Amino acid sequence: MSRPGAAGPPGTAPSMEKAxxxxxxxxxxxxxxxxxxTTMAVVIASIVGSVALSAYTPRVLGDATDKLFAGVIGSKLPDGLTKDEAVEGLRQRGQGTFADMVSAMDVTPGHGVDFTAVGRILALVLGLYVASAILGWxxxxxxxxVVVGTITDLxxxxxAKIHRLPLSYYDEAKRGxxxxxxxxxxxxxxQSLQQTISQLLNSVLMVIAILIMMLSISPLLSLIALATVPIAAIATGLIAKRSKPHFVGQWSSTGALNAQIEEAFTGHELVKAFGRREAVEADFDDRNSKLYESSWRAQFISGIIMPTIMFLGNLNYVAVAVVGGLRVASGQxxxxxxxxxxxxxRQFTQPLTQIGSMFNLMQSGVASAERIFSVLDEPEEKPDPADAETPAANRGRIVFDDVSFRYLDDRPLIENLSLTAEAGDTVAIVGPTGAGKTTLVNLIMRFYEVDDGTISIDGVDTSRMSRDDLRERTGMVLQDSWLFGGTIYDNIAYGDPTASRDEVLEAARISHVDHFVKTLPDGYDTVLDDEGGGVSAGERQLITIARAFLAKPTVLILDEATSSVDTRTELLIGKAMANLRADRTSFVIAHRLSTIRDADVIVVMEDGHIVEQGSHEALLEAKGAYHRLYSAQFSAAVS
Structure with a gap:
């Protein structure tokens, strides 16, 4: 997209790709x-409670195992002996290892499993699991x-940021x-936040809780279990570092592909007309291939983390099982x-594995966050003054006083321009493409801020007014008609939401919308899409003109507003606009000079300067720039 009215190449694009x-x-x-x-504090407390109960449960289950094992061993020992007598007897028979194991157990010789005690333990385990699940839920x-609220806030x-960005941002940014x-x-x-935060909190807290429980059982086995953690951490860091650029590339490629698709769909008819389908498809295939490459590389590289941690966890499991078996046999x-x-x-390895597997989701989410933050960090348009002024009158007298403006610092566009539009005047602006005509009216609307000089309306500098106040006084009809998805009636009523139905229909009648609406099956209730499908380009333009009529602005800006309508309709609209312009200041940009003959003042611009101004007849008599434009246009029409 190029800047409207800009002369020369566009400036530096916004930093949308910076990560x-x-x-x-x-x-x-x-x-x-x-x-x-506050809610997060409750979340953390709930998860801490859930993890603590979950971490304590295996220890309680271990007590049940000890009860069962002690019952099995006790049933095999002679009845009537004490535990010490039974252990001594085993040593005398040469079963020293078995004796060491029995001495460490809570066993009663001759007695089997105490199922009542085991049942109480299992009931406690069930209660712990239920409480843990409730807290986890x-x-x-x-x-x-919290996540949904955060995303809603974001x-x-x-x-809100999009509405505060200057128009220059949208001149360069790709809409897709x-x-x-x-x-x-x-x-x-x-999705990334919803899937990772809960698991991350659970996993980190579970690692801490399990580590405490393991140390309480056996410091030696804990050291063995922890031996692989540094290796896993280093491996995860190295893999994550390699996958991060690919996640950034994945979402950048997604944005570029969407921009290409949006552009191709918007200009579908143009693509067909110029036979550029194959070129568009080739461009799509190229961007799609880039997205494919970055996506599979990001997923593949980050996907290595989980199997790597699982492999280290399995080695850990074998070592713990072997050493633990030896210590049971020795009675330790x-x-x-x-x-x-x-x-x-196993539980200790599982949260580490989950943390590793979440890195791809985290990196993908943070890559998207970076792209969102880059928009939020874009410079905003100059804020309205805190003590904004309001013109005492509402007549529409506009004065340009020595105004200068440039899109690029090294390329002036408008320099030292002075112009006065009296209240109720119709000012026509003509000149070659790139002369600065549209830029001039954009400065009135404060879509851009002037570099030097002032523009005032009814005696008040527009830079001292709020934008809302300024734009409520102005109505604008552009060459490119803009409609939103809705009925024809709603699109016209957009100009003044407080207008009655009779006022809306009157605006439609004056702008000749009523004529073609009567031919539609649903009339004013005909639903249009955001591209204005169902009506012609000229009819879309008439709807936007009706919208401007309904707004009843003090200042009216018409930028090639009749370029999409036929000659007959243009003449009818010209008559309607003559009524609309009564007691209103109008700026009309037109290439067809026949449409602005009755303007009070015709301003001829070249290279950002006013080279001539006056009435139609006076400028023709001067035989200057306007005369050349007029002669060239009508001689071309005759030839």
Whole structure:
């Protein structure tokens, strides 16, 4: 997209492809979640309680195993002996290892399994599991509300940001890529947060809780279990570092592909007309291939993390099982303790594996967050003054006083321009393409800020007014008609939501919308899509003109407003506009000079300067720039 009215190449594009580092973006996400700190505190407390109960359960199950094992061993020992007598008897028979094991057990010779005690333990385990599940569900429920609320807030912030960005941003930004940021990237961030935060909290807390329980059972086995953690951490860091650029590339490629698709769909008829289908398809295939490459590389590389950690965890499991078995045999640990430790070691590896597997989701989400933050960090348009002024009168007298403006610092466009439009005057602006005609009216609307000089309306500098106040006084009809998805009636009523139905229909009648609407089956209730499908380009333009009529602005800006209508309709609209322009100041940009003969002042612009101004007859008599334009246009029409 090029700037309207700009002369020369466009400027530097906004920094939409810049990606920050992983750490700062992650911290920024955490700060966003901080807005729900009270709820997050309850979430953390719930997850801590759930993890603590879950971590304690294997130890209780170990007690049940000890009860069962002690009952089995006790049933095999002679009845009537004490435990010490039974152990001594085993030593005398040369069964020293078995004697060491029995001495470490809570066993009664001649007595079998105490199923009552085992039942109580199992009931306690069931209660712990239920309580852990309830706390886990509560934490997940509240966390989901936090994530959804955060994304909703972020979506609101980016929506508000879009309305505060200057027009120059949209001159350079690709619409498809911007839409991808506020839709695809937001959705991806939402999914990433929902899937990772809960698991991450659970996993980190579970690692801490399990480590405490393992140390309470056996420091030696704990050291063996921890031996692979540094290796896993280093491997995860190296793999994550290699996959990060590919995740950034994945979402950048997604935005570029969406921009290409949006452009191709919008210009579908043009693509067909110029036979460029194969070129568009080739461009799509190229961008799609880039997305494919970055996506599979990101997923493949990050996917290595989980199997790597699982492999290290399996090695750990074997080592713990072997050493634990030896210590049970030597009576240094009970079977239940080793069982609990093995369960802890597997549980210890599982959260580490989950943390590793979540890195791809985290990196994908943070990559999307970076793209969203880059839009939020774009410079905004100059804010309205705190003590905004309002013109005492509402007549529409506009004065340009020594105005200068440039899109690029080294390329002036408008320099030292002075012009006065009296209230009620119709000012026609003509000149070659790139002369600065559209830029001039954009400066009136403060779509861009002047570099030097002032523009005032009814004696008040527009830079001292609020934009809302300024734009409420102006109505604009552009060469490119803009309609939203809705009925024809709704599109016209957009000019003044408070207007009655009779006023809307009157505006439609004056602008000759009523004529073609009567031919439609649903009349004013005909539903249009956002491209205005179902009506012709000229009819779309008439609807936008009706919208401007309904707004009843003090200042009216018509930028090639009749370029899409036929000559007969143009004449009819010209008569209607004559009525509309009564007591209103109008700026009319027109290439067809026949449409602006009755203008009070015709301004001829070349290279950002006013080279002539006056009435139609006076300028023709001067035989200057306007005379050359007029003669060239009508001689071309005759030839």
């Amino acid at each position: 920050d580092s992983f750490g700062p973006s992650l911290k920024r996400l955490v700060r966003l979640l901080g807005a729900y700190r 509560l934490g997940a429920f509240l966390l989901n509300k 979506r609101g912030r980016i929506e 890529d911007l839409l991808s940021r506020v839709t695809n990237d937001l959705d991806n961030l939402s 640990l009970s079977l239940g303790e080793v069982q609990a430790f093995i369960q802890y070691s």
